[in-house]
Amino acid sequence: MSEIRQLSTTDSDFQQQLDQLLAWESVSDGAVNSTVNGIIDDIRKRGDQALLEYTNRFDGWEAATAADLEVPLARLEQAWNTIPEAQQAALRHAVERVRVYHEKQKGESWSYREADGTLLGQKVTPLERVGLYVPGGKAAYPSSVLMNALPAKVAGVRELIMVVPTPGGELNELVLAAAHLCGVDRVFAVGGAQAVAALAYGTGLVPPVDKVVGPGNIYVATAKRAVFGQVGIDMVAGPSEILVVCDGLTDPDWVAMDLFSQAEHDEDAQSILISPDADFVARVKQSIDRLLPTMEREPIIAAALKERGALIVCRDMDEACRVANHIAPEHLELSVEDPLTLVEQIQHAGAIFMGRYTSEPLGDYCAGPNHVLPTSRTARFSSPLGVYDFQKRSSLIMVSDAGADTLGRTASILARGEGLTAHARSAEYRLK
Structure with a gap:
């Protein structure tokens, strides 16, 4: 039997219980901050030599010189040529859809003249050089390459520098193939806080960038926060989240698996269902209990559901939307009969998946919109990553x-x- 909170909006302490569930302390502890600050200072002082030492120490492989840390572009092409045809086709399909969607986000320069001849306007220009952090090791995410590299390229970024940790010196072929397909300009086999510091300040081998984007562990997130101001960053993301709002008519197995899809990321991920149909919520709980033992990442999913998951019964769909707006989730599924009407009540969400057939993973890989989304209730004031994050605006006054x-x-x-x-x-x- 899985353990997951079961709440009702009629509970006298519902709001308190919900806020406790949503609370996430993303601030790094003193030890992590101290370690990261030490690494950043060392990279600033000793450049390539420090980067080489940290890479050999943390990733466990012996690069002889700093130059060995750069991955030749021919190696990316080789990866593309050797992955299975099915993966090539899937990457091509995803790249095309993501590129087409982001083309529609491009900001354009504009100006107007007043009656006396004064000209006012706005000049839109791309960032010159951007650093893309891609997780490595056990967590290899070619989708992260697509979602960060493509909007930068569409925006017109001149040079895209990718860093990826390589534990044991092993490179992930699918990540390299994705980088090749997206037109990444340079790749370095470095990771952690040292990679973020190298991108922010430059080392000699690694050129300094204007902005650092991409997900990473607590050390990477802490380093991004520390270098903000020297460079721009996309966001400091918390654990993944999904909120499913359902009218009770979707297959409960579908909903259970949608909750699993985010819970399998890590033990801190958050999966919540809210529905006015108490019987349906009970059926989803039964589906969770039946399906959980069949999951490869069962221990992670079980821990996430127990610590941060919830099944919530509400009074009606209007109340479900009010609760959803308070949660401001990263991923919101409106698994209902008429999502286009219900979506009008949604104010805060990173991405909104509408209808019973729109599973969240489609957005992760190939629907088109970006999967880099605000977490930890920051959807109240921030947006998905997009082309606009790689363009800047200058005011024109003549x-x-x-x-x-x-x-x-x-x-x-x-x-x-x-x-x-x-x-x-x-x-x-x-x-x-």
Whole structure:
């Protein structure tokens, strides 16, 4: 029998129970922070030599020189040519769908002229160089390459630098093949906080980048937070989450497996079901109990469901949407008859999967939208990774002779009101 909380919105302490369930302390402890800060300082001071030493120590292989840490592009092509045809076809299909979706996100420059000839506008330019962190070792995620590299390429990023840890010196063929297909420009077999520091500050071999994106462990997340300001970052992500809102008419086995799909990531992942149909919730619990022993990652799933999972009975679908908005989940499944109507009530979610046939894993791999999503309730104020994360905007201002007179008088009054007389006089010099 699996252990998972069973809650009801009619419980007197429901809100308190829910908030305790959602609480996630993502701040690294002092020991992790201290370790990461030491690594970053060392990389800044000793560059390639420090990077080489950390890689040999943590990944357990002997690179003789720093140059050995770079993976030749020919090695990526070799990986692509040697993976099975079925994997090639799947990667091509996913790449095409993800690229087409992200093409629609491209921001364009614009401007307009006012009656007196003043021009105002916005210039959109891509970042020059971006660093992509891809997890390695047991966790090999070619989908991470696609979801981070493709929006950067669509945005027009000039150079994409990929870092990937290689425990024991072993490279993952599928990850390299994905990098080849996505047009990654350079790849380094380094990982951990040292890789993030190398991307942020440069080492000689690894060039400094403008932004670091991609998932990693607690050391990688802590390093990204530490270098933010020197470079941009995508986000500091917490554990994966799924919330299924169901009207009680979906196959309970489907729902149970959807909950498993996120719980299998790690023991801290969160899987929640909410439905107004108590009998259906009970059937989903039965499906969980029956299907869990058949799962390869049963211990991880069981731990995640016990620690952070929940089955919630609510009064009606309106209340389900209110609870969903409070949770602000990374992945939200609206497994209902008319999702297009229900979605109008959703304000906070990273990605919304609508209808009974839209399983969350389709979004992870090949639907098209990005799978890099806000977690830990940050969907209240942030968005999925996209092309816009690899573009920046510059304001355009070209004031005409007449405009300098009109705007200058306004600026002068406001500047003198703030006591900034040089501001005022700069504007006043151009008055007629």
